[in-house]
Amino acid sequence: MSLSMCQQTPFFLHIPQSGTVHCRQPPKEKVVVVLGATGTGKSRLSIDIGTRFPAEVVNSDKMQVYEGLDITTNKITQEECCGVPHHLLGEIDPNMDFTATNFCNMASLAIKSVVNNRRLPIIVGGSNSFIEALIDDKDNDKFRSKYECCFLWVDVSMPMLDSCLSDRVDRMVERGMVDEVRKMFRLNANYSRGIRRAIGVPELDRYFRAESSSDDKTRARILEEAINMIKFNTSKLACRQMEKIYRLRDVKGWKMHRIDATDVFRRRGREADKAWENLVAGPSAMIVSRFLYNFGPMEYRNLRALRGPLMGTAVAAATH
Known part of the structure; x- marks a missing residue:
């Protein structure tokens, strides 16, 4: 997100010289x-x-x-x-x-x-x-x-959003997503409750379980698979959200x-x-x-x- 938005000009309602504000009185x-x-x-x-x-x-x-x-x-x-x-x-x-x-x-x-x-x-x-x-x-x-x-x-x-979401996941990984999720990893974690339902948490479970018992090549492969699954599930989420918006507009x-x-x-x-x-x-x-x-x-x-x-x-x- 660009921080240039912070420099936006605030909106002011014009007050005529008479001091009267001309506007509707909404119900x-x-x-x-x-x-x-x-x-x-x-x-x-x-x-x-x-x-x-x-x-x-x-x-x-x-x-x-x-x-x-x-x-x-x-x-x-x-x-x-x-x-x-x-x-x-x-x-x-x-x-x-x-x-x-x-x-x-x-x-x-x-x-x-x-x-x-x-x-x-x-x-x-x-x-x-x-x-x-x-x-x-x-x-x-x-x-x-x-x-x-x-x-x-x-x-x-x-199509454009898919590409951007994939890039966003890569940036999240670069910013430390894997380490962030690792701090919450539990062997008996319930991924149907609370924040552990978030995309990125269940997908990394297999990687964390394999970290201590796998060689570097295997760990790298499992991590790549997890990241690809995060991208796939994020794209699926976007599609579901779009379907709901269409329903709210067209049906409701x-x-x-x-x-x-x-x-x-x-x-x-x-x-x-x-x-x-x-x-x-x-x-x-x-x-x-x-x-x-x-x-x-x-x-x-x-x-x-x-x-x-x-x-x-x-x-x-x-x-x-």
């Missing part, structure tokens, strides 16, 4: 939901939004909620957060099961806290089952009755703003950052501005240049 609180398969840039987009609007992130990734395995679960770092507060990120005991019900209860409290602080909640994560359970509660329409949602779907073509009727980031992943360095701003961050910020304030593209471009001490007051007036 419900506003929530932004960032969807997408693993590796598409959801976290990056959430930070882009969080640095342009007064916002806080509520993590909905079912593995990133756990404490530990930061490399293996690809958690966003403190530096990458750019000062945007995060909830449900690395907070849960890694040995306990964290269910959709647990998530709904804790996420609801976090969202309520963010709203009470006159800030915008951004729900982001690849666990679409958690997001669906929160938003489309079968027992009652509690969430929908309180909140109006803006769904941003970051999409990348699967969720109205999503699809943001195609494929071209960003074809580029490198500054060219990729420019493409991200032009194709993903900029359009998403305009969508959110319309969602919050009913501003059009021209008004948004004018407002991005504004500065002033009235941000908190303006946002409170616009979102309440």
